[in-house]
Amino acid sequence: MKLGFIGTGNMASAIMGGIIGKKMISAEEIIGADLFAPGREKVKEQFGIQVTEKNQEVVEKAEVIILSVKPQFYEDVINQIKDCVKKEQIIITIAPGKTLAWLAEKFGKEVKIVRTMPNTPALVGEGMTAMCPNEHMEKEETEYVKRLLESFGRVEVVPERLMDVVVSVSGSSPAYVFMMIEAMADAAVSGGMPRAQAYQFAAQAVYGSAKMVLETAKHPGELKDMVCSPAGTTIEAVRTLEEMGFRSSIIEAMKVCEEVSRNL
Ligand SMILES: NC(=O)C1=CN([C@@H]2O[C@H](COP(=O)(O)OP(=O)(O)OC[C@H]3O[C@@H](n4cnc5c(N)ncnc54)[C@H](OP(=O)(O)O)[C@@H]3O)[C@@H](O)[C@H]2O)C=CC1
Numbered sequence: 001m002k003l004g005f006i007g008t009g010n011m012a013s014a015i016m017g018g019i020i021g022k023k024m025i026s027a028e029e030i031i032g033a034d035l036f037a038p039g040r041e042k043v044k045e046q047f048g049i050q051v052t053e054k055n056q057e058v059v060e061k062a063e064v065i066i067l068s069v070k071p072q073f074y075e076d077v078i079n080q081i082k083d084c085v086k087k088e089q090i091i092i093t094i095a096p097g098k099t100l101a102w103l104a105e106k107f108g109k110e111v112k113i114v115r116t117m118p119n120t121p122a123l124v125g126e127g128m129t130a131m132c133p134n135e136h137m138e139k140e141e142t143e144y145v146k147r148l149l150e151s152f153g154r155v156e157v158v159p160e161r162l163m164d165v166v167v168s169v170s171g172s173s174p175a176y177v178f179m180m181i182e183a184m185a186d187a188a189v190s191g192g193m194p195r196a197q198a199y200q201f202a203a204q205a206v207y208g209s210a211k212m213v214l215e216t217a218k219h220p221g222e223l224k225d226m227v228c229s230p231a232g233t234t235i236e237a238v239r240t241l242e243e244m245g246f247r248s249s250i251i252e253a254m255k256v257c258e259e260v261s262r263n264l
């Protein structure tokens with residue numbers, strides 16, 4: 001087994017879906033453990049991976065192990081597995097708030113750890129992941145983990161102090177974007193467009209706009225100005241968004257998100 005997951009919920013499914021979809025690792029070489037039987041069966045059926053109810057079995061079999069339970073369960077899981085983790089295995093964490101220093105203390109021995117923060121667009125190969133290796137990771141091991149994470153999207157190595165910011169800007173942000181797409185579609189439906197078509201229009205507009213930011217390297221403000229024809233429709237929408245506090249509601253929500261992550 002090349003890769004193991006402890007916890008096979010939403011984020012683990014997105015990662016395994018991305019990795020298998022890109023053929024980085026085959027489903028037969030992936031094992032997942034979950035307390036929740038229907039959760040285990042779902043990933044077994046969806047992706048064809050091997051599943052177990054025993055977290056230790058994942059540690060016995062996998063070279064790289066992703067701890068994909070909620071942060072509140074990290075301590076319990078680490079206590080269960082720490083004695084079986086071997087020196088050459090690599091532990092990848094995806095939980096907000098769990099620092100490398102905290103993890104080292106909980107394992108209580110030399111363990112190779114990479115703290116990461118992925119997001120669910122991994123499922124379609126468009127994830128954004130930040131990673132931060134600990135001092136026991138060799139250069140080639142860090143490169144291998146980076147390639148593994150790159151199989152489902154973009155990856156940046158960041159200093160650990162930025163991890164809480166990463167949670168708010170990419171870990172959690174798909175939720176805000178989905179809310180915006182939902183709201184845009186509701187408005188289109190209110191204007192008479194069939195709902196299914198409204199989601200296509202809204203989602204493609206968001207996708208294309210994001211692509212413009214990434215590919216033109218122009219400032220988002222300049223791209224916004226290019227849409228606002230003088231005395232046109234868009235500038236009136238922009239004026240209304242400013243009046244309703246669009247930007248500040250996003251900034252404030254993200255500051256709360258960052259703070260929650262820091263305190264987890
Ligand atoms: N969802 C996202 O977009 C992102 C999530 N993350 C992080 O990923 C991690 C998982 O989140 P997410 O996938 O959303 O959560 P989910 O609740 O979907 O998945 C976690 C799974 O782990 C199971 N579980 C709980 N305790 C144990 C245990 N002791 N041993 C084995 N399995 C256990 C849960 O079972 P049960 O339901 O019965 O408790 C559940 O099936 C979290 O740390 C989260 O912060 C990071 C980035 C993005």
Ligand SMILES: O=C(O)[C@@H]1CCC=N1
Nearest residue numbers: 095096167171172173
């Ligand atoms: O909501 C959460 O806590 C997790 C972390 C980032 C995205 N989802």
